Amino acid sequence: MTTTAERPTAVAPRLRRPGWRDPRLLVGILLVALSVLAGSWAVSSAGETVPVYAASRVLTAGDSVDVDQLRVEDVRLGADQLDLYVRADGDEVVDTIAIRTVGAGELLPSSALGDAGAVDVRPVALTVTDALSDRVVVGAPVDVWFVPEGDEGGAEPRVLVEGAVVDAVDDGGGAFVVGGATTLHVLVPGDVLDETLAALATDGVVSVVPVGGSR
Structure with missing residues (x-):
């Protein structure tokens, strides 16, 4: 029978401190260095203009x-x-x-x-007698409407230009008032320029309506 004294004793493994050539240590150092560099770059980039x-x-x-x-x-x-x-x-x-x-x-x-x-628009001057919306400003898009007059009584209004950009507004130096004439310069695309000029050469009333959502 084997006694307690005769049983083999297990030898605990000794932990060795990793040397500087240990691949795991080198990889860890590299990861830390990359993290530091990435953080420094992010902070530096955030402050650059x-x-x-x-x-x-x-x-x-x-x-x-x-x-x-x-x-x-x-x-x-x-x-x-x-x-x-x-x-x-x-x-x-x-x-x-x-x-x-x-x-x-x-x-x-x-x-x-x-x-x-690259520019296919031409400025066209419009005389508008109606009061203008405060959204009709330089750079704003507007629809240009025309209502014929004369012997064509009862003629339906029609749109001459959709989304024409306002290039200049000349109200004579005064505030907009109902019934006061305002000269409005709008940029008309080349494909509807002839039709627009032909309509403006006849008797009628011009109205401009801001495109929804414009300021």
Whole structure:
């Protein structure tokens, strides 16, 4: 019979401190270093800004664009947004024009610039005798309506231009009043220019209606 003294004694394994060549230690150090670098980069990037042009007034299609119509804003942009706007530290705004409306204070999109060949609108002056909505301002889209007069009594009103952008408003320097005439310049697309001018050459009343949701 085996006695307690004769039983083999288990030897506890000794834990060894990992050496600097241990792959697990090296991988751990590398992960920690990468985490520190990523955190530093994120903090640094969050504090960086880039100078970008913004419109100091409303720009409409056909307006020449130079530094007189712009101001510089320091903004934070992601890497995927750097090419979307015109940087103030570049030379993109040279002999260019706006090809669409840019609101006052809006960052200047690169896609809003082009040359004259990209603009297919012409300014047309309208004399409006009705009171204008306070939403009829430069840069706002409006529908232009025409009501014929004369021998064509009872003629139905018709839309001459849909979504025409207001290019200028001249009320003679006074406030809008009911019955007061206002000269409104709107940008008319080339495909309806002939029809619009022909209608305006006849007797009738012109009315403008702001497009829903515009300000």
